[in-house]
Amino acid sequence: MSTNIFKNVLLIGGTGDTGKHILSALLADPVFNVTVLSRHNSTAKFPSNAQVIKVDYSDKNALTKALTGQDVVISAVGGEGIDTNFGITLVEASIDAGVKWLIPSEFGGDYDDPFIDNIPVLASKPAIGKLLKENQSRIAHTFISPGIFLDWSFDNGFTGFDIANHTVTIYDEGKRRQSGTTLPNIAKAVVAILHHPEIALNKRIFIANTTFSQQETLDYFEKETGIKWTVKHASSIETIKNAAEQLAQGKVMDAFVNYIRSAIYGDNKMFLFEGRTNNKELGIPEIPLERIIKEAVQRQKISQ
Numbered sequence: 365m366s367t368n369i370f371k372n373v374l375l376i377g378g379t380g381d382t383g384k385h386i387l388s389a390l391l392a393d394p395v396f397n398v399t400v401l402s403r404h405n406s407t408a409k410f411p412s413n414a415q416v417i418k419v420d421y422s423d424k425n426a427l428t429k430a431l432t433g434q435d436v437v438i439s440a441v442g443g444e445g446i447d448t449n450f451g452i453t454l455v456e457a458s459i460d461a462g463v464k465w466l467i468p469s470e471f472g473g474d475y476d477d478p479f480i481d482n483i484p485v486l487a488s489k490p491a492i493g494k495l496l497k498e499n500q501s502r503i504a505h506t507f508i509s510p511g512i513f514l515d516w517s518f519d520n521g522f523t524g525f526d527i528a529n530h531t532v533t534i535y536d537e538g539k540r541r542q543s544g545t546t547l548p549n550i551a552k553a554v555v556a557i558l559h560h561p562e563i564a565l566n567k568r569i570f571i572a573n574t575t576f577s578q579q580e581t582l583d584y585f586e587k588e589t590g591i592k593w594t595v596k597h598a599s600s601i602e603t604i605k606n607a608a609e610q611l612a613q614g615k616v617m618d619a620f621v622n623y624i625r626s627a628i629y630g631d632n633k634m635f636l637f638e639g640r641t642n643n644k645e646l647g648i649p650e651i652p653l654e655r656i657i658k659e660a661v662q663r664q665k666i667s668q
């Protein structure tokens with residue numbers, strides 16, 4: 365393990381879907397002094413051993429004060445927190461506070477890929493990334509790309525697989541490949557990155573437990589559930605057009621889902637990390653897709 369100069373770590377969004385895994389991995393590591401930052405009006409419940417600061421994020425001075433003394437700030441905010449406004453304010457406040465290293469709330473695909481320009485609902489990510497790159501002499505950054513959240517997306521159907529109803533929407537031929545990681549492995553990678561700043565400072569880090577196609581996923585789901593699934597078909601190009609219309613009509617959530625699926629399943633490599641992961645340096649294992657699907661089906665049965 366490397367000698368670590370980054371000990372004081374502040375996590376934002378520490379009870380969210382991603383943040384709660386990162387928080388428990390950080391709290392389990394004695395190297396780090398961990399603080400969680402939460403919105404002043406948040407009703408989130410924190411583990412009893414977490415040190416929590418609550419701040420009104422619209423008060424930039426208060427935000428800067430809360431960040432002062434921290435070596436690393438990790439943002440795992442979600443919802444409207446990923447909007448450009450909060451992300452930009454966080455970069456500025458972190459610089460003013462003398463934070464050394466900021467990991468913004470990316471946690472998706474390769475947002476340096478030009479295809480991102482087709483996905484307006486993700487526009488905040490490259491905008492915040494650009495600001496961080498412009499200021500890398502003042503604050504270091506790391507962008508973390510875990511691809512699709514595998515466990516999370518199979519549990520909620522976000523990527524088109526509906527386990528409860530045995531239905532799936534297959535985009536185009538269903539043969540394009542995508543990479544993904546489970547939430548505990550994302551948390552493991554975050555902690556490993558903090559231990560190895562030499563591989564992560566001012567870089568994009570890719571991790572993936574597995575890379576697979578929609579058709580392979582469907583085959584494993586059918587095998588595991590013992591049922592022939594109902595397959596709907598969609599074109600990734602039409603889906604992106606529909607997303608644009610939905611966004612124009614103010615149907616933001618529908619647009620969001622369709623844009624993300626177009627990014628994952630369309631003709632681009634934003635979510636394909638084969639041959640470029642940092643798995644080895646960070647100790648992230650390859651996990652057979654079949655095992656991830658088996659576990660997703662078991663969770664679904666328990667939740668019924």
Ligand SMILES: NC(=O)c1ccc[n+]([C@@H]2O[C@H](COP(=O)([O-])OP(=O)(O)OC[C@H]3O[C@@H](n4cnc5c(N)ncnc54)[C@H](OP(=O)(O)O)[C@@H]3O)[C@@H](O)[C@H]2O)c1
Nearest residue numbers: 377380381382402403406441442443444445469471472513
């Ligand atoms: N690749 C994938 O498949 C995938 C899937 C899902 C999410 N993601 C990404 O992962 C990151 C985290 O997402 P998540 O789903 O884990 O987040 P989430 O659970 O929706 O929210 C995380 C936390 O953000 C804080 N928050 C909520 N609204 C906020 C606001 N308006 N302003 C500031 N903070 C706010 C809350 O913390 P407090 O209550 O403590 O303030 C909340 O617990 C995002 O960047 C998201 O885009 C990627």
